[in-house]
Amino acid sequence: xxxxxxxxxxxxxxxxxxxxxxxxxxxxxxxxxxxxxxxxxxxxxxxxxxxxxxxxxxxxxxxxxxxxxxxxxxxxxxxxxxxxxxxxxxxxxxxxxxxxxxxxxxxxxxxx
Amino acid sequence: xxxxxxxxxxxxxxxxxxxxxxxxxxxxxxxxxxxxxxxxxxxxxxxxxxxxxxxxxxxxxxxxxxxxxxxxxxxxxxxxxxxxxxxxxxxxxxxxxxxxxxxxxxxxxxxxx
Numbered sequence: 131x132x133x134x135x136x137x138x139x140x141x142x143x144x145x146x147x148x149x150x151x152x153x154x155x156x157x158x159x160x161x162x163x164x165x166x167x168x169x170x171x172x173x174x175x176x177x178x179x180x181x182x183x184x185x186x187x188x189x190x191x192x193x194x195x196x197x198x199x200x201x202x203x204x205x206x207x208x209x210x211x212x213x214x215x216x217x218x219x220x221x222x223x224x225x226x227x228x229x230x231x232x233x234x235x236x237x238x239x240x241x242x
Numbered sequence: 243x244x245x246x247x248x249x250x251x252x253x254x255x256x257x258x259x260x261x262x263x264x265x266x267x268x269x270x271x272x273x274x275x276x277x278x279x280x281x282x283x284x285x286x287x288x289x290x291x292x293x294x295x296x297x298x299x300x301x302x303x304x305x306x307x308x309x310x311x312x313x314x315x316x317x318x319x320x321x322x323x324x325x326x327x328x329x330x331x332x333x334x335x336x337x338x339x340x341x342x343x344x345x346x347x348x349x350x351x352x353x354x355x
Contacts, residue, residue: 163344165346171348171349172246172332172346172347172348172349173332173334173346174346175344175345175346218285220285227273227290227292227297227298228273228274228275228290228292228297228298228334228336228344229275229287229290229298229300230275230277230285230287230334230344231287232277232284232285233284234284235284235285
């Protein structure tokens with residue numbers, strides 16, 4: 131089946147690292163994604179990882195993928211107040227076409 | 243390069259009416275997917291079009307339909323609107339090279355009264 135689970139809320143202090151976790155069920159997904167949504171806006175693609183990779187780093191963002199446990203995480207280093215948003219993880223699922231299966235989203239609150 | 247554009251941005255309709263939403267993908271992108279976002283159900287996939295053909299369809303009633311034109315622009319239509327259709331409708335485009343280039347538009351916020 132296709133299901134993606136995320137914790138709903140995370141609060142951190144400015145300057146700390148944030149780690150947002152996600153579990154998925156479909157091991158045949160080719161890509162796994164992280165999207166950011168600010169209030170009243172659409173989804174912004176933050177980063178993605180190909181399923182045969184364990185880690186991807188992109189400036190302040192680090193994605194870790196544990197295929198055995200079907201666990202994906204997004205680490206944001208030196209979190210800023212501008213990082214406050216909802217973060218969605220998504221997988222391509224078995225279709226591996228333009229259909230994404232999204233988690234419920236994690237609201238990240240960054241306190242000054 | 244211009245991003246994904248969606249029109250209109252906001253829409254108010256009454257129950258029973260129909261609505262058409264438009265999405266223009268990033269230049270060169272051939273795949274357009276549509277999603278519905280609501281507080282209760284989250285982000286749910288509606289359908290995907292690639293080269294004018296529907297390639298994938300989500301679990302929505304037949305009142306929800308779509309199409310894609312030869313220039314890759316896409317429209318979705320919802321007939322006989324219900325209160326529960328109030329949502330943010332997002333479209334995303336990706337190139338034929340692969341899913342890693344999937345980008346979303348700002349969405350159309352539909353309110354059904």
